[in-house]
Amino acid sequence: MSQTVDRALSILPLLAQGPADLGQVAERLGVHKSTALRLLRTLHEHGLVYRQEDQRYRLGARLFALAQEAVENLDVREIAHPHLVALNDRCGHTVHLAVYEEQEVLYIDKVESRYPVRMYSRIGKPVAITVAAVAKLLLADLTEPERRTIAEKLDYPMYTSRSTPDAAAFLKELTVVREQGWATDLGGHEESINCIGAPIRGADGRVVAAMSVSAPNVVVTAEELLTLLPLVRRTAETISREYSGTNRPKKV
Amino acid sequence: MSQTVDRALSILPLLAQGPADLGQVAERLGVHKSTALRLLRTLHEHGLVYRQEDQRYRLGARLFALAQEAVENLDVREIAHPHLVALNDRCGHTVHLAVYEEQEVLYIDKVESRYPVRMYSRIGKPVAITVAAVAKLLLADLTEPERRTIAEKLDYPMYTSRSTPDAAAFLKELTVVREQGWATDLGGHEESINCIGAPIRGADGRVVAAMSVSAPNVVVTAEELLTLLPLVRRTAETISREYSGTNRPKKV
DNA sequence: AATGGGTGTTGCATATGTTGCAACGAACTT
DNA sequence: AAGTTCGTTGCAACATATGCAACACCCATT
Structure with a gap:
C-alpha cells in the first residue's frame, strides 16, 4: 500500500x-x-x-x-432502467435499484414518484442497511458466515419503533427474505413510508441487484402496496432473465 | 506535485x-x-x-x-432547493440548478418534471456548455478576456441546426445574455426541448449559480414557456437575496 | 507607519517510501 | 502434463516525498 x-x-x-x-x-x-x-x-x-x-x-x-460515468457503465442498471420506468408508469410510485458493494448498499437508479408527496433519496446515497427492503434482499443472498459477520458489525439505529433492533432480529429477517424471495420495509426507516422489493439475479442465480417500490401511507396503505408484489416480482424476473442472457459468457 | x-x-x-x-x-x-x-x-x-x-x-x-456529501454541502444548493421545488409545483416542468467550476458547467440540483415526457439529464453531468441556458448565464458573468479565452478553447458541436456554431456567435450570445439578465436555449441541444434560465447572484452581484426551466415541445411551445420567464426571474432573485443575506460575512 | 500574527509558498538536504525486477503460484488451455 | 496468462511477493537500488526553515503576503492592531 x-x-x-x-x-x-x-x-x-x-x-x-x-x-x-x-x-x-x-x-x-x-x-x-x-x-x-x-x-x-x-x-x-x-x-x-x-x-x-x-x-x-x-x-x-x-x-x-x-461518479456519473461510473454509474452509467453499470450494465445491470442499463438493462433494468426501461423496466423500472415501465413499472413506474403502471403504479406511479418511486422505484429504486440498488447494489451491494463493500459492506454498503447503495442506490444506483431511481424513478421518481408521480405523486406530489415524494420520499427523499438520491442516487449514490448509502441506504439504511438494517431496514431497507433492497438491503435485506442483497444481504440475504450472502453466505451464512458473511451475513453473520456483517450483522455483528452493523449499528442498529431505531429510526422508528419498527426498525430492526439488533443483529439477531436482522439475521432472522434475512432468513425469511431469503426463503420467500422478496422483502418489505413497513415504516422501518420513516414512519409513513412502506416499501416492497424483489431481487435481480444473474445467470448463476446469485443476487446482483435489488429493486423496490416505495410509497408513503398518505398515498396508499401498506396492504394496497402489497397487492403490487406480483408485478414487482415479475419485473425483477424479467430483468434477471435479460441480464442473464446478455451476461451469459463467463469470461469477458 | x-x-x-x-x-x-x-x-x-x-x-x-x-x-x-x-x-x-x-x-x-x-x-x-x-x-x-x-x-x-x-x-x-x-x-x-x-x-x-x-x-x-x-x-x-x-x-x-x-460526490453525494459534497453536493449536499454546497450552500447555494441548500438555499435554492425549496424554491426550485416550489417553482416545479407551479409550472410542472423540469427545474435545474447549475454552477461553473474549472471550465465546466455542471448541474448540482434538479427537480423532475411532473409530465410523463422527461428530458435526460443528471446531477453531476457536465452541461452542453455552448448551448445550455445555464451555461450562457454563468459564462456571461466572467470578464471579457476570460470569456474570450474559454470561447476559443471550446468545441462547438452541432447538436441541432440551432446549436451555437462557433466562438464568435457564442461570444455575441453571451453579451446579449449579460445585458438582458436571462437566457434561453431553444432547441439548441435537443431539437424538441426548450429552456429558459436566470442567474443567481451573491452579495457582490457576481453570478454564483444559474437556474433553468426546461420543457419539451410536445408539452408546451417555446412561446408558452417564455411566459414563465417573469416567474423564473423572480424565483432566481428570491434565491439571490436569501443567499446574499446568509452569506454576508466576507471572511469565514 | 510600523509591528505582529495569521496565512500560503518555495528550496533544499535527508532518508523514507516507491519502483522495477525476477521469481513464484494459481488458474485455465492445449 | 506442459505451457499460457494473470496476479502476487520480497528485495535491493534509486528516485521521491518529507519536514524544516525562511520567505512573502495579507490583514488587523498599536
Missing part, C-alpha cells in the same frame, strides 16, 4: 464534510503543511479538489463526473 | 471508461504491474475502486458517497 496516495485520498472524505484550509488539512492528516499543500495541488490538477475564492479547498467537479 | 498520487489518480478516469484488469491499467499508466497493483490496492482501501468477481477493477461505491 502506498503511503503518499493513502494520505492524499484521506483528504477527500475530510473535505466531504465541508471546506477546509491548508492548515486544517495538514493538521488532520498529521503531516507538515508543505506536504499537505503538494497533495492538495495534485488532487487539484486532477479536478478532485476545488479551490474557492477564500482559498479554502472543497471537493471538485470531476468527482461528480467520475 | 506528487508523482505517486498523480499516477494513482490517473487510474480513475481510465476506469471510468469501463472495467480493466491489472495488466491494462499498468500498460496505460506506463508503469510496472507491481506498481499498478499497489496503487490499485490503495485506491481499493479507500473504496474508490472496486474489484468485481472476474478480478477486474472498476470505480467504487465511495466515489458516489463522496
Whole structure:
C-alpha cells in the first residue's frame, strides 16, 4: 500500500464534510503543511479538489463526473432502467435499484414518484442497511458466515419503533427474505413510508441487484402496496432473465 | 506535485471508461504491474475502486458517497432547493440548478418534471456548455478576456441546426445574455426541448449559480414557456437575496 | 507607519517510501 | 502434463516525498 496516495485520498472524505484550509488539512492528516499543500495541488490538477475564492479547498467537479460515468457503465442498471420506468408508469410510485458493494448498499437508479408527496433519496446515497427492503434482499443472498459477520458489525439505529433492533432480529429477517424471495420495509426507516422489493439475479442465480417500490401511507396503505408484489416480482424476473442472457459468457 | 498520487489518480478516469484488469491499467499508466497493483490496492482501501468477481477493477461505491456529501454541502444548493421545488409545483416542468467550476458547467440540483415526457439529464453531468441556458448565464458573468479565452478553447458541436456554431456567435450570445439578465436555449441541444434560465447572484452581484426551466415541445411551445420567464426571474432573485443575506460575512 | 500574527509558498538536504525486477503460484488451455 | 496468462511477493537500488526553515503576503492592531 502506498503511503503518499493513502494520505492524499484521506483528504477527500475530510473535505466531504465541508471546506477546509491548508492548515486544517495538514493538521488532520498529521503531516507538515508543505506536504499537505503538494497533495492538495495534485488532487487539484486532477479536478478532485476545488479551490474557492477564500482559498479554502472543497471537493471538485470531476468527482461528480467520475461518479456519473461510473454509474452509467453499470450494465445491470442499463438493462433494468426501461423496466423500472415501465413499472413506474403502471403504479406511479418511486422505484429504486440498488447494489451491494463493500459492506454498503447503495442506490444506483431511481424513478421518481408521480405523486406530489415524494420520499427523499438520491442516487449514490448509502441506504439504511438494517431496514431497507433492497438491503435485506442483497444481504440475504450472502453466505451464512458473511451475513453473520456483517450483522455483528452493523449499528442498529431505531429510526422508528419498527426498525430492526439488533443483529439477531436482522439475521432472522434475512432468513425469511431469503426463503420467500422478496422483502418489505413497513415504516422501518420513516414512519409513513412502506416499501416492497424483489431481487435481480444473474445467470448463476446469485443476487446482483435489488429493486423496490416505495410509497408513503398518505398515498396508499401498506396492504394496497402489497397487492403490487406480483408485478414487482415479475419485473425483477424479467430483468434477471435479460441480464442473464446478455451476461451469459463467463469470461469477458 | 506528487508523482505517486498523480499516477494513482490517473487510474480513475481510465476506469471510468469501463472495467480493466491489472495488466491494462499498468500498460496505460506506463508503469510496472507491481506498481499498478499497489496503487490499485490503495485506491481499493479507500473504496474508490472496486474489484468485481472476474478480478477486474472498476470505480467504487465511495466515489458516489463522496460526490453525494459534497453536493449536499454546497450552500447555494441548500438555499435554492425549496424554491426550485416550489417553482416545479407551479409550472410542472423540469427545474435545474447549475454552477461553473474549472471550465465546466455542471448541474448540482434538479427537480423532475411532473409530465410523463422527461428530458435526460443528471446531477453531476457536465452541461452542453455552448448551448445550455445555464451555461450562457454563468459564462456571461466572467470578464471579457476570460470569456474570450474559454470561447476559443471550446468545441462547438452541432447538436441541432440551432446549436451555437462557433466562438464568435457564442461570444455575441453571451453579451446579449449579460445585458438582458436571462437566457434561453431553444432547441439548441435537443431539437424538441426548450429552456429558459436566470442567474443567481451573491452579495457582490457576481453570478454564483444559474437556474433553468426546461420543457419539451410536445408539452408546451417555446412561446408558452417564455411566459414563465417573469416567474423564473423572480424565483432566481428570491434565491439571490436569501443567499446574499446568509452569506454576508466576507471572511469565514 | 510600523509591528505582529495569521496565512500560503518555495528550496533544499535527508532518508523514507516507491519502483522495477525476477521469481513464484494459481488458474485455465492445449 | 506442459505451457499460457494473470496476479502476487520480497528485495535491493534509486528516485521521491518529507519536514524544516525562511520567505512573502495579507490583514488587523498599536
